Amino acid sequence: MNFFAHQELARKQTRRMIVLFTIAVICIVIAVDFVVMVALGIGRESRRGVADVGIGPMILTSLGVVAVIGLATLYRISTLRAGGSAVARQLGATPVPVDTIDFAYRRLRNVIEEIAIASGVPVPEIFVLEEETAINAFASGYSPADAAVTVTRGCLDKLTREELQGVIAHEFSHVLNGDMRLNIRLMGVAFGILVLAIVGRRIAEISGRSRSRDSGGIVILGIALLVVGYIGIFFARLIKASISRQREYLADASAVQFTRQTEGIAGALKKIGGLAEGSKLTSHDGEEVAHMLFGDGVGYSALFATHPALVDRITRLQPQFNPAEFAEIAKDWTQPLRVGETDDPNASLSGFAPARSSTAAASASQSASLPPAAREMRLSASGVSDQVGHPDTGDYVAAAALSTSIPGALNLAAHGRDQSMLVVYALLLHADQTVRDRQIEVITHYHDAGSAAEVSALAEQTRALHPMQRLPLAAMAFPALRRHPRPSLEVFILTLQQLIKADGRVSLEEYCLAKLVSIQVIDALSPSATRVTGRIKLGDVKAELCDLFSVVAEYGHDDAESARRAYVLGLNEVLPNAKPSYEPPENWQAALDRALPNLDRLTPAGKELVVRGLTCAISADGVVSVNEAELLRTVCAALHCPLPPILQQQG
Template identity: 35%
Template sequence: MTFFEQQHQARQETRKLVLLFALAVIAIVVAVNLAMALLWIFKFGSHHGALRQYPKGFFEVNTLVTLLLIGGGTLIQTFNLRDGGDAVALMAGGRIVSPASGDLQERRLLNVVEEMALASGIACPKVYLLEHEDAINAFAAGYNQNEAVVAVTRGTLNRLTRDELQGVVGHEFSHILNGDMRLNIHLIGVLFGIQMIAGFGQQLMNVGRYWGGRDDKGPPWQLVLFLAGLVLFVVGYIGIFFGRLIKSAVSRQREFLADASAVQFTRNPEGIGGALRKIGGLTDGKKIGSQINHPNAEQLSHLFLGSVRPNLLDGWFATHPPLAERLKRIYGRSMSPLEAPELAVPYAASVERLPDLPFAVAGLAGAAVASAAVSPAGGLPTPSLEFGNSSGKAALTSQLNGAVHDPFAARAVVYALLLGEGAEREAQLALLKNETPQQAALTTFLAESIVQLPLSARLPLVDLATPALRQLAQPERDKMLALVDQLIAADSRITLAEFVLQTILARRLAPRSGRLVPVKFNKLSELDSDIAVLLSLVAHVAVPASHADAVGARLAAFLRGARVCPELNLAAQHYCDGAGLGFPRVRLALDHANQLAPLAKPQLVKALLAVADDGAALQITSADILRAICAGIEAPIPPAVAATYHAYPWQFDS
């Protein structure tokens, strides 16, 4: 099942979520009205000898208050989670792991996450650590792949080998790439809302316990309020019941898929398999297994790799499949649990090359580009990031490797990628010196290392720098993006490389980059002019001006892509020449395409790839523009594009 099919399935699961939510609300409203009616009888029926008539609007008020509590709770929690993955990680008690961390275990985790991000062609996610959790568990969260976070427990770092940690991270990357995260955040808000009644009941119990009001009619109000709170607290557990039902309905099969994806990503069933076996060993031994002790654990339980609480309700109501069943699907046979002691050496000293990470399930092809080399001191391994193939490889210098992990220096990496030549360079450096002289000096220094890299390494460098850049406060991000615009405008024109970099940075760092983008267009035919612009743009990039018949070849490339989308009825007259491909028009086309329904996007990506594919090897310039468009519409890059970054035979600058 492809990435887009998974997103479509997630939308269908959302409809199921809406139905179950409606049933839960109806059940709670009925239960609250019944409880309030019985309390009314308890308070007034015995005193009058007969049931006093219910006040006018009695049941309507009960219903309205109940709906306000549920709806208000859902809206408040959804608003609290507007920042996506970061908000969820903080809600779980996580702390961000600095990209420049020197802790051996944290460095290992960051290296593994970077490898997965480079292999998949997406921005490297932020990494959070649940410091006080000794169990083995992890989750991924966010509204889209551009602002995803990956969080793991301290027990995961202490108890898993590198291969097992890689399997766990691969499992979480499946959730990132398969569209699970958005649904999971919606689920958090919904569950909070339907459990608000229990919280309101608890408050009423507290009022009843300490309130001193009295009257001479029937039982004292103190007792009535306490009983009302107790009843509502019990009724509120209808929300927990439905919460379990909803989570089991939408999450269990996706855990099977994520397990299978982790095996395909790493080509090593012992990775995720070993981690799950160790969870089983901890469950049988110390009874901690994958248990999370944070107060919000139950509310977030559907996000995690393993069950956060013992399954009191098995079968339909369990949030995760049984470990034995998950292991049997991974290995093809029953497997026994493993002991999970804390590792004496947190980082295994190995110089063997890591296995390839094909990302087959996500529709991505590409190899891992990192290998671990142990430092002379025998401690912290330093990743050697390689790009290209046997005809040319380049490793990141220690300066660049350090720069991409530091927020201040990561900005200089971005600026260095934009430096031109001659008068343009002098104008750009003058702008940087106005910012800070140190930034200009660092940019110039890093540019010397960047120029030694093949072109296929430049955008992956931005992927590595993204977590550090996201550590900047939003005003600092805005300031950086504004300076990027000024650097690009220094020569009064925008090149392909500048457009690509600007597009990717805006999608990842702009104020609303992590927010939910609603679907406004269900079919490609609703965006025919916008798609014509994007196809024309790729045609202009794929066919250089030096081509003997550039105009004819570009038109032929455009029509090649148009044939992939026959429902658009695009013809030669819809082709846009250079004058029709201004930056504002292309930006508008990208914004509209990002609002397409998930199942409409794969056809668009396929058409764009057809424009660039003339039967020869995909050029890096074509790969770059396709990568930028995919980032703009929040879609994974296709296999041919990923392969270009890992295996293109570039000649190295001398």
Template identity: 45%
Template sequence: MDFFGEQRRAVGQSRRLLVLFAIAVILIVVVVSGIVALGWIAFYDGEAMTRGPTPGEVIPVAVIAGLITLAVIALASWTRTSRLRQGGGVVAQELGGTLIPPDTTNPSYRRLRNVVEEMAIASGIPVPEIYVLEQEPGINAFAAGYTTSDAAIGVTRGCLEQMSRSELQGVIAHEFSHILNGDMRLNIRLVGLLFGILMLSILARMVMRGARGSRDSRGTAPILMVALAVAVIGSIGMFFGRLIKAGLSRQREYLADASAVQFTRDNTAVAGALKKIAITAQGSQLAMADGEEISHMLFGDGVGYSRLFATHPPLMDRIQRLDPGFRPEQLRDLAVQWQRRRKAEQEAEEAAELQDARNRFPGGLGSLPGSEALPGGVVGGVLAGAILAGGAASGSGTSAGEAGSAGSRPPTDTRDPSVARLVANPSLDHVRYAELIRADLPEALADAAHMHDHAIDLVLAVLVDAAGRAPAAHLERIAEHRGADSRAAVEALLPHFAQLHPVQRTPLLAIAFPALKRRPVPELMAFRELVDVLIHLDGEVSLFEYALGRDLASHLEEARHPSSARVFGTVHLPEVQAEAATVLAVLAMHGHEDDEAARQAYLKGLYTLLPQASIPYAPPQDWVAALDQALPKLDRLESVAKALLLEALLATLHHDGRITTQESELLRAVCAAVHCPLPPFLPQQAGGN
């Protein structure tokens, strides 16, 4: 999946949606005004009947009717959209979804939670809230929200009961594709806009019911006729609304299927889920009455529209794209095979996946040291490897030293476009590595991450453990701000960090995020202040501390105000070249002990980003404040510029042929701040490849 290309596509589709909606609304307003005008003429009574109404009498009535219609549509759309702005969890709750309990012992729930957490870790985003639609026997799932910070994933009871672990992983990977490529935001807007048109039909039916109960048949006849006409127009509006929804949705489903295969490297997983939909009696149909409103957000067709209105491609077409040799007559044999599948086989499958993860990374998590650098000759992460491969492939013989020499400029064709494609684009290795990270988490820390009452204490414990030098002072501040109970909870968690590898810290925080963001707003505001106090307590801010604070601030703010997040920017590089240079200088300063090496690394990144720029290396003294000022401006960059920025960041970090865990954490925090989620760096793999 081309993340930046999909961003541009999402922007284009959003504009197209607004244009189509505006056209539909204008046509509806014009037609309603015309019908009201005709009704006014037809039922003009009294003395005026002999001469008929004048244009001066008809036009104001028609204009008022049009304005009322426009106001109804706008108010209904605004009201619905405002409700949806509360986050993806609102959609799941409206559909009857139940949030998975943090202390659940239900094997199906735990399996679902594990799969979602692994996919989130592999994708480099916070773990979404997870809901189960208990009353839905059909096989379906959805992702809802505006951003990765407020996202929610819902699955039906049928999906949990019918899917194997690999098939469930394929379904969740499909939904993560919608989260990562911007489909969720478009889907939410579509729900809000179309609700305004639907409201016309609802109000018209209410008026008709009221008019029928009136005794004054002569007086209510015009009202009935106008209400009937508006109801018909509203139905026509919904007709076109469904066409718009279908047109925008179908191709995205093919893309999400393909992306899920890319994540899992297993076309049988998604294809198997689709085949099970085909052979089960309920299929993917939803029993709820509100299924139509979110039909375009589902994994499978939830309402059973005709092909004209279908928001999903035909089921067999999707299956055969993933499994070209499959034929419909094979479904009967598959049904018999699946009925014989036992629970023990599912458990064996889960164990086999974890063993595959351990085989891929025989050194375990210890392969990626927390304090030692990873040599460039070994696998320093897929992203760093792509930078080196890009330089080799470019045919450039320019060395780092030559790049920094006076008057020299590396050729512009050294930019490797494959690097940008790694953003929001995890591979199977990332998924398996995420399984290993999650499976090897200390149980006490994993349990605390899932508990609403302990998530804040867990984050504070991460900070205290990372500080290392003066935990007593940190604990005193925690007691001052949150009380003795919170201090005791943090102290109880600290011994378990001896079993936590440094690469597990960021994933642990991602797992804790759903529980964290559900805390009351005043408590979260006080918590953020305390985090800032702890980060600056010893007078120094480490890379990890900055990354943690930055991630918390941005994700919690977006979770509170998801619709205000600017995911798609419009700013061009020349407008923010000073801010880009600042970020490159900070990365170079922290990634290289020698000043000259840092300068060379900075120049390598600068010339990757802005080949003609001549901005000297000047690392800021207060690098924390400098980053805080620069990142919001860089977040407004348009997608092509963001892709180039990412290449420059990686070129700077990997200039010395190594990337430490703390450097990778800072890089991922910077990427998250500019809405470019980055998969985790991978340790050295078997065979050295």
């Protein structure tokens, strides 16, 4: 199942959630109506032998219950409007600073940054549940631009780097495949149908402490609401279980596809089964986020389990698995050794190792060289579309190479809150001194002279970067960028637009960088409003498709005839029966700015065809430049289809 199929599945599961939610509300309304009927004696025969129907009170009761559930659902969703970090902070998680010097935090951030770059998405915010010694993690947010990844202290103390990579790759599957948005909606729905149980419990507790003569009736009302609320608890758990289980299998499989080995994620699952702490959260109520966690954080019965059985998950990854391994793991970790800051593959991120571990060995590092700016290659349309949202080991190795090869001073500046904007500005400074002077004036106008001078100094280093390092550097700056207040980010986007227009023209390289950063910042400013999947068909955006493919063909080929051929080849992949003429727009930037928002409203199947068609167009001449690859990646980002850094070739 590829990214686009996952997106369609997420839409179906949303509809399924709405149906189950409706059934739950109906059952709760019927139960409350029954309680009211009994309390008011509605339906009993009067002295004259006629049943008292009492339709009015029943209608009012039903409307009241629906209103309470609906308002509670909307309230809970509104409290999560800030995105993924809101969920983490409400659980009391500790943010991991971008400039952390803590060894375990630094290694955690390195792992997540490399996976983010390999996935083609912004680096998410990172949190740790410091009081939780169990092994667990979750990803939260509405879209990759506002995602947050949270791990427990148990992950840092007990998992090796390879095992943590498996867990984080599992969570990134949820980030990439639209699961996070569904999870947040599910939190709101679950709260809505649980609210009567919460209200009933509070009424019973308060009235029980009261000495008032009339408190007995109120206590009975509270108990009645609590009993009715258990219908909501039943349905809330049933809805979460029915939606979550299969997604966990899919996320496990995606993690294996990403890391190209089963030892990492299987090792993490084995430690959950072998260690006494397991994955159960103890210092926080895991009920609300149970469906989001890597492992079962509550301990549900089989009927309500949000996760498949642990042994089943491991056996799917390693068919030869023997549950007796749990006892061996428990024995090894009874008294772990403190080995400190080491690259021992058996040591955890915090520097602990099992008692029989040898700390002398170090894992062999993988390396990858950066590709040339342009080379002869023919891309696979189906291969590239399958890459969307599904990076593999090659992408991870390439991301590690891109990340570690960025000079230390630039890396440090990208992670700094005050310098993150300046790093992006430095990437846009022009080589021509006259144009650069105008750009410096723009920065001075919107910021100050000191910031402009610092941008000039950073530009001396950014000019030496490999073309493929530019977007990863911007991605590394993103966590610090989105910590700025909204007015500051709005000025940042405006400054970017002025910088790329300083020479009176916009290059493709400038457009891609500014557009990609702007998309991510805008998504982060209003995460709940971000559209991930649409409903319109390809035939409804024919004009936008023609503009998009015209621009891609014109900028990827040296002569008009080659460009026309690429245009026809790519567009035929999307609209086989269309025969539009090749007419590149005069203002290509404005054409793309008009086209991309409309194309983002396409269905997942439509977006998949667009990616395939663009791949055919840019590789029609057998040569793919970094600029063409970055344009493809930028278009994919605008369509909310994250693309890894290394594109899939034929064969």
